[in-house]
Amino acid sequence: MTEDPFAKYSGTNRPEPEGTFPPTDEMLARPVDTEEEARRADRLRRAWDEPKGWAYFSAVNNDKVGAWYSLTALFFMLAAGVLALLMRIQLAVPENDFLDADRFNQFFTMHGSAMMFLFAVPMFEAISILLLPAFLGARDLPFPRLSSYGFWCFVIGGCFVMGSVLFDVAPRGGWFMYPPLSTEDMGIGADIWLLGLSFIEVASIAAAVELIVGVLKCRPPGMRVNLMPLYAWYVLVVGGMILFAFPPLIAGDFLFEMERSFDWPFFDPTRGGDPMLWQHLFWIFGHPEVYIVFLPSIAIAAMVIPTVAQRPIVGYSWIVLSAVGVGFLSFGLWVHHMFTTGLPNISLGFFSAASEAVVIPTGIQLFVFAATLMVGKVKRSLPMLWIAGALAIFVLGGLTGVMLAIAPFNWAVHDTYFIVAHLHYTLFGGMIFPVMAGVYYFYPFFRKGRMMSETLGRWSFWLIFIGFNLTFLPMHYTGLIGMPRRVFTYGEEMGWGWLNMLSTVASFVIAAGFAVFVWDLLRPKRNEGASRRNPWNAGTLEWSHNVPEEQWGVRSIPFITSRYPLWDQPKIVERMDAGRFYLSDTKYGYRETIVTSVLDARPQHVQRVTGPAWITMMAAAFTGGAFIFPTFSMYVPAIISGAFAIVCVLYWLWTATAQVPEEPTSDVGLGLRLPRYASGPNAPGWWAVWITMLGDATAFTSLVFGFFFYWTASPDFPPMGADHAGGAALLAAAVLLSLSWLATRSAKATNRHGNVRQARILLAVGMACTVAGGAGLYLAVADLAPTSHAYPAIVCALAVWLGAHLGLGLIAQGYSLARSLAGHTTPIYDADLTNTTLLWHFIVVQALITSAVIGLLPGWMT
């Protein structure tokens, strides 16, 4: 009879890491027991075994999902490229009738939308999902099923949006979807854009959350933030940008779709709406988006260049600070897309200066690369050729950007082919070329030792490089001599014919270059004598990967003391392979990884990582239904589908997360014992909720911004004699929701002190308060007529938003109660309850702000 290992712990005295950390050199040098290690390797291999046959598609490992994700994004990129070629054929000669106006407008809308939403951002996320764990010596990302869910959402949403082109019903209002053109558009194209892309944005945010938590919590022991590979820094910055940039667009999409489906006049100037509100919300998203696309590519260059120079990057702090700086500045530039909308000079001056300021951090990053090459011993390679091409192109695009940021010059060339040239220079130079460099550089990692062809790579490079410059360099001139963007045809007398013909012919050269690349990527490759493990002699952890392939990521999770461990830490790869480092075993046959502290990467606990499942695919399909059915005004199926999606997600959470462990702490090797469970700020799940809700709060802030925008921009807001939200009902709602929050919070504290029964009662009380508060909210706005004016519309929109969050909060309270009743939440193991409490902090803040904005402000304003 052994004593209960849990007996010495309680809710206020939880298991902590025990033993030695950091390990000493002597410990690392100690030989391993090879037979024992072989048995462990076997167990580990079984735990990480990939499903066979059809079940292969239920895999959730980052390398599978990442590979599918990037190939899907590549497919959408090629499809959007074909649309571009078709447009180029139409424009090759004046007064052409290859495409009619409507078709052309669909094509350019889809070209831009697909390149942005179905290629550029997903490609970053795909590559990051694929590579990040390897950069960090982790087994996998913290939430593999979340990546899988995001991927399937992307596939479904992408096919839905892209497929609309085949049925001649694609959106046709431009990728910027300006109202009133797009609010008044009769077809379903605009709805496909709004709902389909919102769906994909949700998936993008899910991936961003996953990646941020991955960088913060899944680094190997010892990898303090200042030792992180640069790519991880960029993931952090870009993930953060996605978190703050996408929500304003989602809020805008929400308002837009409410106008289209239910005639709530947010953007209709005849009923108090304002089309400028959309432009602000769109570009608050749209400009950071450009840097969201650009920064990851710089990150790839930041991984390639030290390898080319065969030495650590010069100015690590400079480049990290610059990336963070670009991230911040990018949120202060959006108005430079609106220089011709008649804003006052003072605003234009401010945004001109802010736009120019981005040159500085961008310049620093380029000069860091130059400095690294300057002090290193350059080893020429194909990836570096692509980086050099990227630089040549990007610098030109950046410099035309400097011109465009000067407001008066912008008035001259805004919405002309000069802009088309500029943006393609920035995106080819700042995205396509570096990503290609990345593909050539990381291919031996993706395919475990195989290489892409040097010859084909050079062909592809020169075809794309020359084709690109011949296509887009002339476009600067085409724009200067007067050709506006987005025209499906032009008159012969305009004299633009030969320039357009040149661009068209050259665009097919680009296409040929991509054809060579795709062939090289997909062609069957034998081990062409290059199956070395680290063919470029790089210094970062990903090149410690196993050849031939193993599914476990790393055999043992290393202890890191350098930015370039493969160069600086002797025998590190050998020791990783031998299982000398951490977590070389899986005692209970689970997939596991080590979670470390955010700043200094001290080991905190062993995290169980989820394995293959179909549930994520089902959840994605039902989520898709919830977004896709409303396109066809099928609201009942949409609601049913949404309900199924919630059930799927709850099932997935219930069966795979926050499981009470078999033992309080486990031996992870090198004399260290770690807890097997965490709740609160130590747990990745807690961070995920925090980060998600930060994005959510941003969307909410955007709606509140809308309210204030109307107030400041229009003289009759709220209109004379308008009905207001019911004050008493609103006050009651605010009080009840605060009580609900208090009850949830107390439930967590009480539970920790061991009063499980009392905690359950508090949760039940909280649920009752939530329902009652929701009813109060409904009564407060039930009498308003949101179709009559933008004022009641925005009030109702805020109420709908809060109402949806109360639904979420209610489900979370119910889930926590059920977990407690089922014994999955105990005083020691209370992650679900902790996360629900965190969620409620956000909900109560939104509830109070909403009540104040719609209840108090109107009285004060009038």
Added chain:
Amino acid sequence: MLPFILRWRFVKRLFAGLVPVVALSGCSGRQSILDPAGQDSASLLTLFWVMLAGLVVIWLLINGMMFFFHHLSPRKYDESIARKLIVGGGIVFPTVVIAALLAWGLSMMPDQRAPGDGLRVEIVGEQWWWRVAYWPDGADEPIVSANEIRLPVGRRSTFELSSAAVIHSLWIPALGGKMDMFPGRETFLTLEPTEAGTFRGQCAEFCGASHALMAFEVVTMDPEEFETWLAEEAGPAQSPEGEAAIEGADVFSAQGCGACHTVRGTEAVGQVGPDLTHVGSRMSLGAGILAPTVDNFIAWIDHTGDLKPEVEMPAYDDLPEDDLLALATYLVGLK
């Protein structure tokens, strides 16, 4: 100062040599930024040439530097030099250049937005044409026209812009920058032509199916000439002359064209479509897309939707040819 000027001229000449069409300056078209005929467009062009020169120099420096370090550099440099390069190239140099550029470039804004001298032109963007109304100084009512803008040379005219349904943007490259036109909101633009001539403007903001086909003619005239023209434009329509034209006027009225179009001095007072009082004297038909010939009028009336997709005016394709010819003759005669 001297080397800077030298460099600018040099680059300008170099660029002119590289792009043959620029060398034929003056032939880049009637809708070209490179061929300014106004005060605003001329200063914008100067700004452009200077920035272009800077662009070429900086591009060559950065790429030359990278090429040198990657391909040619004979030795490894010291890390302290490299760090100086980061600070010098990444911070000091761009800060100085950008500060200077902002100071100069933004100082142009007040001039470009200077108030007008008297003539106000009210323009409403329609789907896909331009409703134009002239308000000379002190006028009580406007002089209404469409799809063509005439301006006096040497005076700064004010444009009062708005839109009927969707966002458009008024752009006359030869005269200056563009300005968006919104439904339910007025925006302003002032332009000062410096040369007499005819130019072309086009809608620059995507506005739906026929965005590509929403253009207009711009005529800049000596002030006296302009006054004469404006007085004529203010007058009623000419009576039809000749048998065909008289018959055409009957067709116009029988087909109910007057429900949408105004021909001042007749019963036609419709406000939906463009004012046709002096349509025959305009330089284009269908908002800058066709020459105003009899044949083109026939084609336009016969199948409007083919010439301008999704246009609101229905095609009168069941009119007999004789009637079409008569109608076109009448319209062309509305000088």
